[in-house]
Amino acid sequence: MSWQPISDGVTQAWHLIATCDPQIVDITIRSLQTSSMATVMAAFVGLPLGIIIGMGSFRGKELVKILFNALVGVPTVSLGLFLWAMFSRDGPLGVLDLLYTVPGIAVGEAILIIPIIVSFTASAIEAKDEKLRDLVRTLGASDFETAMAILREAWGGVSLALVSSFNRAFAELGIAMMLGANIRGITRVLTTAISLETAKGELGLSFALSFILFAVVLSLNFVVGYVGRSRWFGDLQARSGW
Amino acid sequence: MTEKKGMTINQRTMVIIGVVLAVAFVAGAWYMTRPTTKEQIIVSTTTSFYETGFLDILKKNFETKYPQYNVSFISQGTGLAIETAKKGNADLILVHDPKAETTFLTDGYGVNRKIVAYNFFIYVGPSADPIGVKGLSPVDALKKIAEEGAKGNAIWVSRGDNSGTHSKEKALWKLAGLNVTLLKQQTTPDGKPWYYEAGAGMTATLQLADQKNAYTITDVASYLKNSASGNIKLVKVVDSGKDTLNVYAAIICNPSKNTRGHYEASTTFVKYLASDEGQALFKDYGVTQYGQALFKPWITTLKANTDTDLIQWVKDYAYIEGSDCPMAYRLNPGDLYS
Numbered sequence: 001m002s003w004q005p006i007s008d009g010v011t012q013a014w015h016l017i018a019t020c021d022p023q024i025v026d027i028t029i030r031s032l033q034t035s036s037m038a039t040v041m042a043a044f045v046g047l048p049l050g051i052i053i054g055m056g057s058f059r060g061k062e063l064v065k066i067l068f069n070a071l072v073g074v075p076t077v078s079l080g081l082f083l084w085a086m087f088s089r090d091g092p093l094g095v096l097d098l099l100y101t102v103p104g105i106a107v108g109e110a111i112l113i114i115p116i117i118v119s120f121t122a123s124a125i126e127a128k129d130e131k132l133r134d135l136v137r138t139l140g141a142s143d144f145e146t147a148m149a150i151l152r153e154a155w156g157g158v159s160l161a162l163v164s165s166f167n168r169a170f171a172e173l174g175i176a177m178m179l180g181a182n183i184r185g186i187t188r189v190l191t192t193a194i195s196l197e198t199a200k201g202e203l204g205l206s207f208a209l210s211f212i213l214f215a216v217v218l219s220l221n222f223v224v225g226y227v228g229r230s231r232w233f234g235d236l237q238a239r240s241g242w
Numbered sequence: 243m244t245e246k247k248g249m250t251i252n253q254r255t256m257v258i259i260g261v262v263l264a265v266a267f268v269a270g271a272w273y274m275t276r277p278t279t280k281e282q283i284i285v286s287t288t289t290s291f292y293e294t295g296f297l298d299i300l301k302k303n304f305e306t307k308y309p310q311y312n313v314s315f316i317s318q319g320t321g322l323a324i325e326t327a328k329k330g331n332a333d334l335i336l337v338h339d340p341k342a343e344t345t346f347l348t349d350g351y352g353v354n355r356k357i358v359a360y361n362f363f364i365y366v367g368p369s370a371d372p373i374g375v376k377g378l379s380p381v382d383a384l385k386k387i388a389e390e391g392a393k394g395n396a397i398w399v400s401r402g403d404n405s406g407t408h409s410k411e412k413a414l415w416k417l418a419g420l421n422v423t424l425l426k427q428q429t430t431p432d433g434k435p436w437y438y439e440a441g442a443g444m445t446a447t448l449q450l451a452d453q454k455n456a457y458t459i460t461d462v463a464s465y466l467k468n469s470a471s472g473n474i475k476l477v478k479v480v481d482s483g484k485d486t487l488n489v490y491a492a493i494i495c496n497p498s499k500n501t502r503g504h505y506e507a508s509t510t511f512v513k514y515l516a517s518d519e520g521q522a523l524f525k526d527y528g529v530t531q532y533g534q535a536l537f538k539p540w541i542t543t544l545k546a547n548t549d550t551d552l553i554q555w556v557k558d559y560a561y562i563e564g565s566d567c568p569m570a571y572r573l574n575p576g577d578l579y580s
Binding site for chain 1: 254257264267268271272284289293298314315316317329330331442443445446448449467468471473500501502
């Protein structure tokens, strides 16, 4: 029984963080870039969709909800493969020249996490009192104002959706590998670097990178959770009327 | 009432500010990650080449000499590496599968094939060598492993991923007169298979073989590297020979089929690989670390013309119609073949 790769990993992780290893900083920043770009893009599409589905009552609504719930479980490598064929030079979207670029990975991850945002947002809104919508309406609010009011009421669930989808984009491997191909200095992110170092048999470094990935996720979630619940944020919300 | 109105405006302002910030953020990230002004060429290559670390040295030296270019390597098994190039996502391929390379040329996807380096495949196995494979020829060793495997005395691990190494393995089983499809279905007396398919890269396959005390085929470079780092305890049981030759060639994507448009830059890259400077990189890589070069420079060997046996082996194995690249598939090669 050997704990060596894991203990090596801990030591190396400390060393890499302490020395601000430029390559590690580079790939960590790129990971943050892809996943935050993806979350922003996905929010633009997913939040309105989630609000419409959550607030509306239309035929086939249950079917649409089931579809988005199912899409949450799409394997990243399958979606990556599909997008690889789409973004390939001879593929339908080849002219966009997105393959093997950071925006390419971000678009892929955005598509991956849109269903998470839609599903979570829709559920969060439905969980709120149905009468709320009518109440806001009777107070003379426009559609947009109604949506905003409901979004504010369901903010707990919606922020959870955004944070979860960021985490998913940050930690996924399949799309980053297929659409980025792990090119050093260009598309290498934390997960593809871990995969490569494992393939190379550099287990200590793989563990070190994994610890760094987890540390980043943990601190981001901590910051978001803490700020979201803090009195300062509450004041800010109240003052801005949000 | 006025208060309510104020709230609404603030709410809208907030949303607008949020949207503007988000757009600015995406645009900024996009701008920061835009491609450099350098011409970027993409080389689709194999895992065995990539995992040894040689390509980092190659990239550094090439880009120092030609600062106008930026080289990116994508590493996949030879099968997917060629598929990537066929779909127009790469400018050239650097692989080790003469059969697949020939098809790539004859299907019209590639031009100007150039053999640049070689090394050997070896068989590795448990140091005790329980079935006595040591010293056998590559073909006899496979026969022995199959015979003992069926009795439950040995395990063979295959890459199983259509890589160049996997192609080589299948060719060797064929030479030994054995049918791999049947071997896969065979079971030992206690009902377990003895022919394992890893479906993984070379290092992962070596690790699997190491854990299982199994035999497997590997390129020398991957073996030396993993052995030196203490990843595996397997030892070399069957040495290099004519049948286990491993030859690396570069092929440029045919500009009439490939729309990336970096034909000139790709030609420069292949010429650099074939130049004395490029060949010296092969000759020196790994000598200090492993006591021997991981890849042997082919063009230097051919010019020196001292090891005539070896030169004949490479020609028999990797030449297409008597040369690196038949005339029909050469496109403005300049001095590449002189």
